[in-house]
Amino acid sequence: VDHVERQLAGAIGSASARVMVASVAQEERLGLDDVIDILDEASQVRAYARALEQTSSELREANEQLKSLDRMKDDFISSVSHELRTPLTSIRALAELLQDTPDIGPAQRDEFLGIIVAESERLGRLVSQVLDMAKIEAGMAEWHCEEVDLRALLVAAVKSTAELFRSKGVEIEQQLPDAVPPLDADPDRLTQVMLNLLTNAAKFVPAASGRVEVRLREDGDGLVVEVADNGPGVPEAERATVFDKFRQGGDQLDRPPGTGLGLPISRQIVEHLGGSIWLEHEADGGACFAFRLPFQPARRETQ
């Protein structure tokens, strides 16, 4: 009897076991206290069950999040790997062909060498972008802040991407005030942000009928820059994550080339300078990336 009672106690609680064993084996009568004890135990068991359920659902959720982060990392590594290998493929193949074809014609040789140089530059840009991201993330980036004339910086950035827009037949318009007060910021990093936004716009606007507008205005104690395009805009589902790392517009096979790092890097730079960056929508459905920087930032000390 003791043995049975111990076994039962393990399974259904000691009060329940005692009562059950008592009423079956020793024909004892059930008292009110016994019933209350059973109810207590039962509600405790239910509470444990609920807590367990809660914990396991939290674990399930955390597990899903980890899995999705893992998938994103995997996609990111795969897309960075593709972006890095593609220029390297042309460089290696054409260099080997030059090496193995001593009697190659001068025009062909010049074409190959031109491609090798251009693809090396492309590869260099990609490598520095990936390294930049890693450096900023690790808080190891160097910042050189000084007085910056943002208007002049925008004009220079537009000028340096002019060829990109011209070759695609895209019109670029600048709406800038005659002068703006200077910012305390890192001009090279800001140029990087502008180039990211401009090349993004160039990538997404339609060839020949594309139009991009760069706007600058004073806003309280800072300046707001907008880069608006008449491309397809950012799909609803991607708007919330467009500045996240590892994310890139379009599906895996049908997206424009890029590491998916341009916007995350831009956000880190703008936030480091005490500002914010966001996405708006144009009346015609195009995307408008905007950022605001304060004249005198209370910079985050992330170094």
Add this chain to the structure above:
Amino acid sequence: MTRVLIADDEPNIVVSLEFMMKREGYEVLIARDGVAALEAIRSGRPRLVLLDAMMPGMSGFDVCQAVRADAELRDTLILMLTARGRETDLARGIGVGADAYVTKPFSTRELMQKVRDMLA
């Protein structure tokens, strides 16, 4: 003359592959995306396709699958090229019926040897 289709959306990779194939004496067709590749396979009937896995619109995997599903095109030789060095890609390439699978960047000599072997 043996006809080879080059299907890749990277113009500079096409330049190198085209040079290699022509130097070897093959007739070359070119497609810049998956849909154009499938059309070129149907209309041009190349003996071999150098097929990039990741192209806009229709991927190389999709093209390969479509070719294998078509009784008339089934014996087209397919060499898949990919710049994503993932094991799963290789498995996927073989899974959809590619005859060979080469990762980018490739050695031009090795690739040429593979092409010669396949066409022998």
